[in-house]
Amino acid sequence: MLGEHRYTVTSVWTGDRGTGTSGYREYDRSVTLSIEGKPDLLASSDKPFRGDPSKWNPEDLLVASLSECHLLSYLHACVTAGVVMTAYSDHASGLMVEDGKGGGAFAEVVLRPHVTVADASMTDAATAAHHQAHEWCFIANSVNFPVRVEPVIEVARG
Template sequence: MNGEHQYRLRATWTGDRGTGTSGYRDYDRSVSLEVDGKPLVEASADTPFRGDGSKWNPEELLLGALSECHLLSYLYACVKTGVVVVSYRDDASGTLVEDGKGGGAFSDVLLRPQVVVADSSMIDAAVAAHRQAREWCFIANSVNFPVRHEPVVTAA
């Protein structure tokens, strides 16, 4: 699979309370994210940034993209090496550091995959597959902060 792939979505601000952005407290941070043929995602800013905490925020979406990309890359790496994964769960976390000037950036993300493989003879290869998944993950290769991994692999 070589080549260039284009992705598109529509982000629509849905937070006009009737006066637009007439003042910092006068508008809602609600956004809808749409991709043709897929369910609408209701999003907002995170609560500390005057958003709606019941909706997805950009920081959670980035963390989710990193976690899912590693998961999918990992499953492929396991198939390529004969490892049979029967369960995978990741308790991911990330740290955003504000710069004091209204901006900020993630300083790091930690993925904590908990993987169960079909047989104990597969554990070493299953652990090694995380390194390969890291090399293959498009999203992790696109960010400018470390994405660390603390995998735990056990047998069913």
């Protein structure tokens, strides 16, 4: 089924300390992200940019989006390939480089999925399914930097 899908989020700045943006150090970077029917997500900028390190920041969310999209695509790829996966975890990381002019960009994201399959005969197909998942991932197809996948496949102990 082909189609267009729209996504809507409301971002509300909650960081006014009483003087608005009267100075760079005079406001908090707190934001509440809302989508109808879902719990609010408390966000901020990253700590080096005067943000609250206890809250999600846009860079965290980008890496998380890539990680989750690969996982969800991989689940489908496994079913298609006849791979019975019993566990999956990913320790993804992203590298963002500042440009010295107040901006910057991600240079890469590395996904490190650790997958457990039900049987040793499935390991090759489980590895190949990562390539298919990467091809299907909407988020990876939308970014302009490399997204590398470095999977580890293990067999469940019987």
